[in-house]
Amino acid sequence: MTLEGQMVLLGCGEELFAVPVTRVQEILDLCPISRLPHAPPHLLGLIDVRGESIAVGDLRRLLGQTPAADSPATRIIVLSVVKGDSRAVIALKTDRVIEVAELDPGSLGPVQGKGVFNWDDRLVVGIGRRNGRFVTVLDLEHMFRDISTSAKVRAA
Structure with missing residues (x-):
């Protein structure tokens, strides 16, 4: 996943997260979500x-x-x-979408000290800043690496 260019900044609580704008198909207002039986807590439904x-x-x-x-x-x-030679279309519910913007120049880099703490950093590509605030850039491929073949998957 490329870390350069415009990002969509998301807010969860007080924290800022980002995904590359090239991965965003659309942003929707909250709509009804059909729950799925026995789904894990992080899967809200369809x-x-x-x-x-x-x-x-x-x-x-x-x-x-x-x-x-x-x-x-x-x-x-x-x-x-992206999953192999295919791509999956998925959605995330977030507290808010803040803006489409580039991170502060020269601010994007790896997480420092991650080997010192017992921390699973698979969901993070890097840390940048926007207007001086930390922004965690999410690694969508790792976040959804276990997308099952029953998910909606299309050719790339």
């Missing part, structure tokens, strides 16, 4: 996007944060995730 069933994950739960009540700012971001 939404209909122009006739297609798209799985929706809870970004807060995927990141190990406490669930929060929805607000008028809650959004669903529809993403394209």
Whole structure:
């Protein structure tokens, strides 16, 4: 995944996260989500996007944060995730979408000290800054590396 160029900045609680704008298909207002029986807590269910069933994950739960009540700012971001020679279309519910922007010049780099702490950094590509605030750039491929073949998968 490339770390250069414009990013979509997302907010979960007080934290800022980013995904490359090239992976974003659209941003939706919160809509009804059809729950799935026996789904793990981070899989909220399915939404209909122009006739297609798209799985929706809870970004807060995927990141190990406490669930929060929805607000008028809650959004669903529809993403394209690469899996081998195919791509999967998935969605994430996030507290808010802040803006499309580039990170501060020269601010993007790896997480420092990750080998010192017992921390699983698979979901993080790097850390940057936007207007001086830390922004965690998410690794979508690792976040969704276990997408099953039953998920909606299309040719690249």
